[in-house]
Amino acid sequence: MNLVTPGIGLLFWMTLTFLILLFVLGKFAWKPILQSLKAREEKISNSLALAKSTQEEMKKLKADNEALLKEAREERDQIIRSAQKMKEVIVSEARQKAQTEADKIIESARENIQNEKMAAIIDLKNQMAELSIEVAEKVIRRELADLPSQKKYLDEELKSLNFN
Amino acid sequence: MTKPASGKISNIVLSILGVIFLIFSTFQAKADDHQNAHAEESFNPGEMIFDHVLDAHDWHILTIGHKHISVPLPIIIVDRLDSKIHIFSSSKLAHGHSHLGYKLGTEGDLKGKIIRESNSSTDGILDFSITKTVFAIFFSAILMIILFLSIAKSYRTREDKAPKGMQSALEPIILFVRDDIAKAAIGSKKYMKYMPFLLTIFFFIVINNLLGLIPIFPGGSNVNGNIGVTMILAVFTFIITSVSASKSYWTHMINMPGVPWWLKFPLPLMPIVEIMGMFTKPFVLMVRLFANILAGHIVILGFMSMIFIFGTINMYLGYGVSIISVAFSVFLFLLEILVAFIQAYVFTLLSALYFGMALEEHH
Numbered sequence: 001m002n003l004v005t006p007g008i009g010l011l012f013w014m015t016l017t018f019l020i021l022l023f024v025l026g027k028f029a030w031k032p033i034l035q036s037l038k039a040r041e042e043k044i045s046n047s048l049a050l051a052k053s054t055q056e057e058m059k060k061l062k063a064d065n066e067a068l069l070k071e072a073r074e075e076r077d078q079i080i081r082s083a084q085k086m087k088e089v090i091v092s093e094a095r096q097k098a099q100t101e102a103d104k105i106i107e108s109a110r111e112n113i114q115n116e117k118m119a120a121i122i123d124l125k126n127q128m129a130e131l132s133i134e135v136a137e138k139v140i141r142r143e144l145a146d147l148p149s150q151k152k153y154l155d156e157e158l159k160s161l162n163f164n
Numbered sequence: 165m166t167k168p169a170s171g172k173i174s175n176i177v178l179s180i181l182g183v184i185f186l187i188f189s190t191f192q193a194k195a196d197d198h199q200n201a202h203a204e205e206s207f208n209p210g211e212m213i214f215d216h217v218l219d220a221h222d223w224h225i226l227t228i229g230h231k232h233i234s235v236p237l238p239i240i241i242v243d244r245l246d247s248k249i250h251i252f253s254s255s256k257l258a259h260g261h262s263h264l265g266y267k268l269g270t271e272g273d274l275k276g277k278i279i280r281e282s283n284s285s286t287d288g289i290l291d292f293s294i295t296k297t298v299f300a301i302f303f304s305a306i307l308m309i310i311l312f313l314s315i316a317k318s319y320r321t322r323e324d325k326a327p328k329g330m331q332s333a334l335e336p337i338i339l340f341v342r343d344d345i346a347k348a349a350i351g352s353k354k355y356m357k358y359m360p361f362l363l364t365i366f367f368f369i370v371i372n373n374l375l376g377l378i379p380i381f382p383g384g385s386n387v388n389g390n391i392g393v394t395m396i397l398a399v400f401t402f403i404i405t406s407v408s409a410s411k412s413y414w415t416h417m418i419n420m421p422g423v424p425w426w427l428k429f430p431l432p433l434m435p436i437v438e439i440m441g442m443f444t445k446p447f448v449l450m451v452r453l454f455a456n457i458l459a460g461h462i463v464i465l466g467f468m469s470m471i472f473i474f475g476t477i478n479m480y481l482g483y484g485v486s487i488i489s490v491a492f493s494v495f496l497f498l499l500e501i502l503v504a505f506i507q508a509y510v511f512t513l514l515s516a517l518y519f520g521m522a523l524e525e526h527h
Contacts, residue, residue, distance in 0.1 A: 002218075003214075003218065006391055007277075009240070009291045009295065010297055010298055010390065011392050011395070012292060013294070013298040013302075014298070014301055014392060014396040017298075017301050017302060017305050018368070018396060020305070021305045021364055022360065022361060022364050024309055024313075025308065025312055025363070026364070028316060029309075029312035030359060031360070032316045032320060033312070033315060033316050033319050034338075034342070036319040036320070036323065037338070043324070
């Protein structure tokens with residue numbers, strides 16, 4: 001066995017073994033290993049990109065939210081302000097309306113009262129007239145019932161009467 | 165290891181001890197010189213080292229006294245003279261025995277090779293034996309298949325979860341091969357096609373280098389320090405480069421644009437250089453890996469041999485040297501772990517660069 005002259009057996013077995021090794025490892029080891037390494041790297045870089053984009057999105061969302069919040073706050077203030085104004089308007093309007101209504105009611109009441117009063121006065125006048133007539137009648141009737149005295153009264157009256 | 169200060173102190177203590185041992189043993193050596201007259205079993209470091217780094221038909225583990233303990237491996241011989249295939253255990257050829265007319269050569273170029281008993285030649289013998297290196301290749305291939313199929317399974321079952329255990333240990337290496345070797349050298353468009361090959365050679369080289377550093381069976385085999393193994397790896401790189409080469413790669417090789425006519429005629433210098441380069445690239449890949457791993461094994465074994473070289477001079481000298489030898493070996497082992505990864509990286513990166521060059525479209 002020499003140092004620099006390899007035997008044919010060694011060359012044959014080495015070639016065979018190496019080919020088998022290349023085939024077996026290439027097919028069943030290197031291929032899946034390299035594939036999963038690549039897949040893992042892609043996954044990591046994708047995840048990193050996703051994280052970055054998510055972060056940016058979050059930032060944007062946050063800014064959006066803030067803007068929205070600000071807008072909402074402004075809108076709220078405006079609504080409150082306008083509501084307040086409206087309230088004032090409504091209240092003053094209502095007050096005015098109530099005032100006029102009240103005035104109207106009072107006026108009509110006064111008129112009514114006046115009318116009633118006038119009616120009552122007229123009624124009273126009428127009743128008084130009737131009553132005085134009735135009293136007068138009664139008095140007259142009584143007076144007339146006492147004929148001698150009447151006659152006497154008339155005589156006296158006639159006596160005093162001078163036919164001039 | 166946890167506290168650098170204590171590590172430094174223990175280093176100093178170790179070196180002082182080593183020096184004391186050395187001095188002590190040299191004195192002892194002089195004193196015992198006459199007693200050591202009867203030579204012990206001679207130790208041949210070159211033989212020991214080459215027995216280790218070369219391929220063998222059995223897997224020698226250790227020797228106790230005269231008893232060799234080794235794992236017998238199957239011998240497969242295709243004999244072209246009688247057109248038969250013989251399969252038997254290598255233990256039948258141990259200790260110079262012969263079987264079916266074959267035996268193991270012992271001398272010179274034929275050492276360790278299967279030869280005919282009749283004429284001591286290898287004529288007509290095609291040796292397809294499962295040798296030590298082949299066995300180690302099988303072992304590492306099975307180990308890789310088990311390891312990476314289980315990892316692939318955990319990628320499937322633990323989808324969208326963090327990697328765990330072996331998966332998390334090897335994922336950075338797989339990603340390194342993908343991002344820093346394949347994508348960098350080939351380009352992010354076409355690299356995926358070459359990933360299986362690049363990952364396979366990277367882990368094949370790393371795992372065999374590391375297994376080669378484990379001193380005991382089934383580790384310790386010098387797989388990538390065997391030129392046959394690196395040759396096949398380089399040939400695969402060469403074939404893939406040539407097959408996937410673009411049109412402009414070939415036109416640049418045969419007829420480089422912008423070359424003046426006097427360089428083309430009478431001698432087409434550039435094509436010659438380019439075609440030579442096409443073959444030198446994989447050749448250099450082959451030699452680089454082979455020489456680096458072989459050298460690592462040889463140097464570590466060299467340091468180990470020093471113990472026994474000095475030990476044959478004098479036993480105590482051997483003990484003394486052992487401290488330094490072990491310290492250096494530990495250092496070299498750590499260096500070799502680094503080299504195991506560096507060489508795998510270099511081989512894979514250069515292969516990827518060649519693929520990238522072949523795919524390149526010049527404008």
